[in-house]
């Protein structure tokens with residue numbers, strides 16, 4: 001009975017929310033966020049511009065476990081979440097909500113889905129989904145501004161669009177309109193966020209606590225080199241701004257044993273590094289180039305992870321060769337070795353099935369290198385059919401212009417159709433049709449023959465032949481596209497650092513998200 005009585009005013013509130021604000025006028029909901037000195041708890045005052053939504057949502061179901069207390073300002077009623085939803089019945093126009101949550105949850109049942117949450121020495125990486133109660137969606141003329149009030153000496157790293165003062169200092173963040181259930185992470189700690197401007201992009205880097213401590217200069221050189229390599233795709237870095245979180249764990253037998261990309265807010269890069277490795281190993285490592293290459297595509301849904309992983313696996317070698325991080329012959333060799341691993345891994349498993357079972361069965365090699373093989377074949381065929389007018393690089397450049405900042409997870413079939421439209425060919429859809437359900441690893445013999453790549457007798461390695469019908473395309477693949485010179489500020493010619501002691505075979509499987 002009580003529940004039914006409540007429904008009517010809620011329905012009215014919903015109507016009020018739907019009324020459009022005057023054209024051009026931004027409705028800005030203001031969140032003031034504070035943490036305690038020990039980084040145990042977060043407190044939020046959320047004030048709404050006009051009518052509040054009838055409820056707020058969190059990305060993780062664990063948000064209800066983390067929530068210590070929530071009250072509408074000026075009332076004594078304690079709000080209780082229903083799962084990942086927090087009703088705001090009774091809130092007046094321009095009203096405020098106050099709540100407190102644990103920064104990290106111990107023994108959460110659902111785990112924040114970013115996978116980033118952890119304590120790093122005195123610093124903390126939080127899963128936004130466990131503490132940010134926000135409107136489910138935002139209208140065109142609506143945003144949430146988050147302002148952090150932090151104890152002396154503490155800083156924040158956040159993935160949203162930075163609002164800056166006249167001196168360029170960050171004063172707040174705008175949440176933006178990516179879906180509420182795209183994972184995001186915010187770090188708090190005694191670090192100082194530093195910025196790297198490269199390839200037309202600004203990387204906002206938080207280097208968290210490490211033992212041994214990490215030289216900023218190592219991180220700066222490593223990330224700059226990787227971003228420059230990625231900018232050889234089409235002359236600039238794919239996004240304008242990105243949050244970068246570097247966690248020095250001093251573990252693992254390679255410089256960057258684990259990394260992933262998150263998409264909530266603006267794209268974010270998370271790297272776990274072994275700071276005991278020398279700078280030279282970081283400067284030729286594949287991981288940062290792989291992760292940054294993910295940003296060349298919009299968010300592709302998890303069921304089609306072969307597409308995003310395939311692109312990153314293909315480009316981790318191509319772009320490093322272009323940037324001089326890897327000799328060209330070595331890049332081809334590494335790709336060939338990757339294809340061999342993909343072929344031998346889970347033979348008889350279709351691409352769709354391997355992708356579905358990727359995390360459960362450890363089918364990473366099959367998924368990553370099957371996807372890479374398709375993109376390699378597509379790149380070769382597009383170059384040939386368009387007489388060099390198009391390549392994977394130019395198509396990704398054009399994709400950036402139309403589709404990179406989207407708010408939907410793409411299906412591979414749609415994204416491939418888009419690439420066909422951009423190239424004026426049917427190359428991608430043909431490959432999709434032929435391979436998505438096939439249980440045989442793609443046969444690369446014809447692609448190799450056209451490019452003048454000859455497998456040796458055992459098939460274990462390859463040689464670059466002096467002849468082949470499309471041998472110029474082989475060279476073009478490993479060169480920065482002509483007419484796409486790097487933006488000012490980058491340092492051509494790209495590095496000439498000799499690859500010393502290749503630390504890891506490319507394509508090591510890791511839980512690598514989005």
Ligand SMILES: [Zn+2]
Pocket residue numbers: 290291294308309312512513
């Ligand atoms: Zn990846």
